[in-house]
Amino acid sequence: MQSRRLSFALFRTRFTMLWERLYAGLTPIFIVIALFFGLALFGLFEVIPAWGHLILCLLALGGLFLAVILAERFIRSPSSQDIRHRLEADSQLPQGYLSDCLDVPFEAEIQNPLWQQHRRELSRKIMSLRHAPPRALVDKADPYAFRLPAALLLVTGLIIAGPNVKERLLNAMTPSVFERQPVLVDVWIEPPDYTRLPPV
Numbered sequence: 563m564q565s566r567r568l569s570f571a572l573f574r575t576r577f578t579m580l581w582e583r584l585y586a587g588l589t590p591i592f593i594v595i596a597l598f599f600g601l602a603l604f605g606l607f608e609v610i611p612a613w614g615h616l617i618l619c620l621l622a623l624g625g626l627f628l629a630v631i632l633a634e635r636f637i638r639s640p641s642s643q644d645i646r647h648r649l650e651a652d653s654q655l656p657q658g659y660l661s662d663c664l665d666v667p668f669e670a671e672i673q674n675p676l677w678q679q680h681r682r683e684l685s686r687k688i689m690s691l692r693h694a695p696p697r698a699l700v701d702k703a704d705p706y707a708f709r710l711p712a713a714l715l716l717v718t719g720l721i722i723a724g725p726n727v728k729e730r731l732l733n734a735m736t737p738s739v740f741e742r743q744p745v746l747v748d749v750w751i752e753p754p755d756y757t758r759l760p761p762v
Contacts, residue, residue, distance in 0.1 A: 571691045575649045579640040582696050586703040587636035590629035593704065596712035598622040602734030603719025603727065615737040636703060652694035 598618070601607070607615050640648075650657055700709075723730050 571649055572645055574693055576640060576645050578696050579648060582699040583636045586699040587633035589700050589704050589709050590632045593708050593712045594622060594625040594629050596716040599731060600715035600719040602730050603723040607734050612737060619737055653692045
């Protein structure tokens with residue numbers, strides 16, 4: 563029973579740490595995407611010149627590249643040692659305590675009264691394991707909380723764009739400098755003099 567409770571507590575702590583790191587890592591990427599598409603939904607790219615549209619697209623790509631690099635610092639699976647240390651901290655247990663719980667003694671030590679007393683003490687502490695709520699790891703990835711105005715800009719842009727959402731998003735990703743412009747060529751045909759015909 564104690565072993566099952568410990569395994570469940572470790573699993574829950576792993577899930578919490580993965581959520582914290584995933585949320586923190588994806589937040590910078592969300593900020594860049596939300597700002598770019600939020601401005602697009604407001605119709606900004608329909609009123610600025612083509613060169614301004616191209617510059618904003620390049621800035622967005624650069625910001626997205628930096629956001630991905632920053633995300634790699636957070637999005638990684640926690641090690642077993644990290645999980646045990648986190649659960650020990652949440653439960654206010656001394657560091658290394660859970661490692662003792664997972665130790666497998668030699669066969670000769672199992673019948674040792676001191677070892678049995680130690681195991682009973684460990685089992686009692688396992689029943690008091692606590693699971694703390696997720697930590698605000700996202701504050702390290704976004705210390706100035708840019709995610710809030712970015713989300714507000716995106717939601718407001720969706721409301722303002724209305725039925726033009728798809729069109730404005732497509733226009734944002736295709737700067738007009740890449741659109742094919744029609745080519746007009748004036749061709750004059752001048753007949754020979756002996757025909758006495760006007761140029762065509």
